[in-house]
Amino acid sequence: MQSFEYCSPTEIIFGKGAENKAPExxxxxxxxxxxxxxxxxxxKSSGLLDRVKDILTDGGLEFTEIGGVKPNPxxxxxxxxxxxxLDFKADFFLALGGGSVIDTTKAIAIGVANPETDxxxxxxxxxxxxxxxxxxxxxxxxxxxxxxxxxxVITNEETGKKAGINTPLNRPEFAIMNPExxxxxxxxxxxxxxxxxxxxxxxxxxxHEEDNHFTDxxxxxxxxxxxxxxxxxxxxxxxxxxxxxxMWCGSVSHNGFTGLGRSRDFAAHKLGHELSGRxxxxxxxxxxxxxxxxxxYVYQDNPERFAQYAENVWGVNSGTAEERxxxxxxxxxxxxxxxxxxxxxxxxxxxxQDDAVLEQLxxxxxxxxxxxxxxxxxxxxxxxxxxxxxxxx
Numbered sequence: 001m002q003s004f005e006y007c008s009p010t011e012i013i014f015g016k017g018a019e020n021k022a023p024e025x026x027x028x029x030x031x032x033x034x035x036x037x038x039x040x041x042x043x044k045s046s047g048l049l050d051r052v053k054d055i056l057t058d059g060g061l062e063f064t065e066i067g068g069v070k071p072n073p074x075x076x077x078x079x080x081x082x083x084x085x086l087d088f089k090a091d092f093f094l095a096l097g098g099g100s101v102i103d104t105t106k107a108i109a110i111g112v113a114n115p116e117t118d119x120x121x122x123x124x125x126x127x128x129x130x131x132x133x134x135x136x137x138x139x140x141x142x143x144x145x146x147x148x149x150x151x152x153v154i155t156n157e158e159t160g161k162k163a164g165i166n167t168p169l170n171r172p173e174f175a176i177m178n179p180e181x182x183x184x185x186x187x188x189x190x191x192x193x194x195x196x197x198x199x200x201x202x203x204x205x206x207x208h209e210e211d212n213h214f215t216d217x218x219x220x221x222x223x224x225x226x227x228x229x230x231x232x233x234x235x236x237x238x239x240x241x242x243x244x245x246x247m248w249c250g251s252v253s254h255n256g257f258t259g260l261g262r263s264r265d266f267a268a269h270k271l272g273h274e275l276s277g278r279x280x281x282x283x284x285x286x287x288x289x290x291x292x293x294x295x296x297y298v299y300q301d302n303p304e305r306f307a308q309y310a311e312n313v314w315g316v317n318s319g320t321a322e323e324r325x326x327x328x329x330x331x332x333x334x335x336x337x338x339x340x341x342x343x344x345x346x347x348x349x350x351x352x353q354d355d356a357v358l359e360q361l362x363x364x365x366x367x368x369x370x371x372x373x374x375x376x377x378x379x380x381x382x383x384x385x386x387x388x389x390x391x392x393x
Contacts, residue, residue: 002209002261010148010255011174014248018178019052019138022094023059029134029173031092034063035085037105038096040070043140046184052096052138064088066108071283072155072162072276073100073107075120082111082119093135095172099144099153099196099283102137106152106170109133123154123163136174140181142246143193143284145200145254147175155277161364162277175251179244183237190237191339192284193246194230197253198223198332199287203266204259205309206376208302212261219258220312222249227313227335234339267374268294271387274361279350288341289348292333293390298377299325345392358388 013021026034034056043049049067056063066081085093085108093112095105111119113131121127137147146152150171153164182190205219226249232242252258271294272286299306303321310316310328319327333343342348353361362384366373369381377383 001212001214004260006256006260007168008148008171008255008257010172012148012177012251013174014177014244016178016180018176019181020055022052022055022136022138022176023061025136025174025176026056026059026061026092026094029092029136031134032061033088033090034061034092034094035081035088035090035108036063036065036094036096037069037081037101037108038065038067039098039101040068042184043067043096048140048181049096056094063094064090069097069101069104071100072280073104073153075107075123075154075156075158078104078107078111078119078154081108082115085112086115091133093133095135095137095147096140097137098139098141098193099146102139102144102146102172103152103154105135105137106132106146106172107154109135110169119154120156123156123165124161125163125165129165129167129169132169134173136172136176138176138178138181139247141185141189141193142179142182142243142250143189143196145197145250145252147172147177148251148255150256151254153273160277162273164273177247177251179240179247182243182247185237187234187237188282188340190230190233190246191341192282193250194226194233194339195284195288195336195341197226197246197250199268199284199291200253201226201258202291202309203269204262204264206265206302206305207259207262208305208376209262215258215260215262216308216312220309222253222258223313225249226253230339263375265374265376267298267376267379270365270373270379271361271384274364275348275350277364278357278361279348281348281350285342285348288336288343289345289391290387292329292336292343293387295329295332296326297383297387297390299329301377343391353388353392358385358392361385361388 306325
């Protein structure tokens with residue numbers, strides 16, 4: 001194993017009926033006045049929102065609420081939430097939803113703790129946050145892993161820029177995880193979640209560091225598990241075993257454990273974020289769109305690594321390293337297609353783009369061509385443009 005530092009302090013409350021423990025856990029971390037953050041119609045129509053409100057009320061907690069979080073969560077709603085929370089004097093923040101809701105809650109918590117600072121200064125890299133407010137989550141979508149991660153991604157709708165920050169401050173105090181709360185998800189959201197979980201693992205797996213054998217095995221087995229139970233979940237959304245496996249894999253994929261001793265690449269995320277920011281497409285779909293083109297562009301930097309992935313995840317055990325590498329990329333792409341995820345721009349639903357748009361995407365991805373992104377193959381503007389062109393069909 002290579003050297004690493006690791007701390008994942010989020011308390012996990014997993015299983016049927018876990019949401020009933022929310023008041024107990026909120027009080028454990030000092031909460032008395034709660035801001036409840038949620039998305040849209042699904043939380044209301046399923047009855048979950050009212051049930052959680054009743055749980056908070058029965059638990060003796062005062063609360064206010066803000067809803068309307070959308071995929072690719074908007075900065076403007078974060079501003080609204082910060083103002084409302086300050087007026088209410090909230091001392092704890094509870095996310096009810098998936099990654100977008102949790103990331104919005106993280107941003108609001110940081111904003112309330114730093115009321116004199118525009119939070120976009122943190123997300124744009126102008127400033128570094130040094131404090132936040134305590135928060136937890138009741139997870140309803142297995143995908144982003146934000147319930148245990150140190151990251152949060154927000155979209156500035158005025159500029160179209162989607163940006164994330166990584167800081168230990170983003171680690172929630174607790175994550176309540178009841179797989180039954182994911183039973184009502186549409187098939188497309190489940191497929192996007194499956195993709196996101198796999199990609200959070202692959203973005204750590206493809207690195208040049210060697211001799212992290214246990215970390216490799218964890219990552220490989222997690223992906224195989226998600227493929228197996230993802231297929232089962234798409235057949236039956238009320239398969240508790242399948243949905244529970246996806247939920248736990250989603251957290252482990254993004255809490256840092258699958259990448260110990262390795263650098264974080266996140267090339268497909270960087271490329272995909274620009275698609276989400278410009279076209280407002282689903283995050284998981286943007287990743288499936290960009291990863292095959294990225295992989296084909298960079299695999300020759302370390303074909304042995306891609307060959308290992310092909311063998312240990314997809315069972316490809318014949319041919320040269322380059323042949324196995326290409327087969328692993330192809331089989332990953334075929335799995336995305338199997339679960340109805342897009343692998344190019346036309347399948348993503350944005351159509352073939354002209355060269356000017358591709359230039360703009362590459363420009364945004366590299367901050368006007370001033371920096372390289374990712375680490376497996378550091379990408380300058382020309383690299384990003386080439387990869388976008390490969391996906392542009």
